Amino acid sequence: MIKKEKIQKIFNILKKRYSVRNKKINPFRVLMHVMLASRTTDLVSWPAADRLIEKGKNISNISKMKINQIEKIIYPSNYYKTKAKNIKKTCKMIIEEFDSKIPKTRENLMKLPGVGGKSADIVLSFSYNKPVIAVDAHVKWIVNTLKISNEKEPEKIRKELHEIFPKNKRIEVNDLFVQFGKEICNTSRPKCWMCPIKNICPYDKKRLKK
C-alpha cells in the first residue's frame, strides 16, 4: 500500500480537476438505475430507469405491471429479462416489507432482489448522503492500480477505503475516482500520457511511455 502522504497528494490533484455532486437524487430513481446498470452503460441505464418511472409513475403501479411490459420498457439494458423480474419483485417487497419506502440501510437494501453491496452503497450515497464509498469497476481498478489497496474483493476494498478516508471525505473520494476512471484511468485503456498523477502512479512504466 502507498503512503498516506501520497494518497493525500492524489486526492488534492483530483480535487482540482473534478467536481463533487451537491444534490441528492430521488432514491427510487437511483435504485432503478442501479438495478439496470449491470453490464450496461450509464447512457442506457439512466434513460431506461427514467422511462420506467415515467410509464409506471410509482412503485405500486410498477409492482403490478406484467414482466414482459417491464422488459419492453427497460430494453436494451443487458439481461433485461432477469432485471425485469427483479424490478417487479423489488417493488412488491418495498410495498410489503418497507412500507412503500426505499430502505435507508445497507442491510435492508441488500435484501431486495438484484441489489448487492455496491448498488446499496450507491443508493445510500447518492440519495441519502451517507458516508460510504461504492466500489464499482472504476474505483476497484484505480485503487488497485495506485496501490491504495491491494485487496481484490470489493467488500475488502470498501473496508480498507473506509479506514483510510474519514466519513466527511468519502462521498468526495467516490465522485473523484469515478470521474477520473471515466475520463482518464479507465480499466480497458488508461490514458497514461495525459494523466495528472502519472508521476505518482506505480503502473507498469513501459505502458506510461506509450
Ligand code: SF4
Ligand atoms: S498513469 Fe495511467 S494507470 Fe496510472 S493512474 Fe494515470 S491513467 Fe491510471
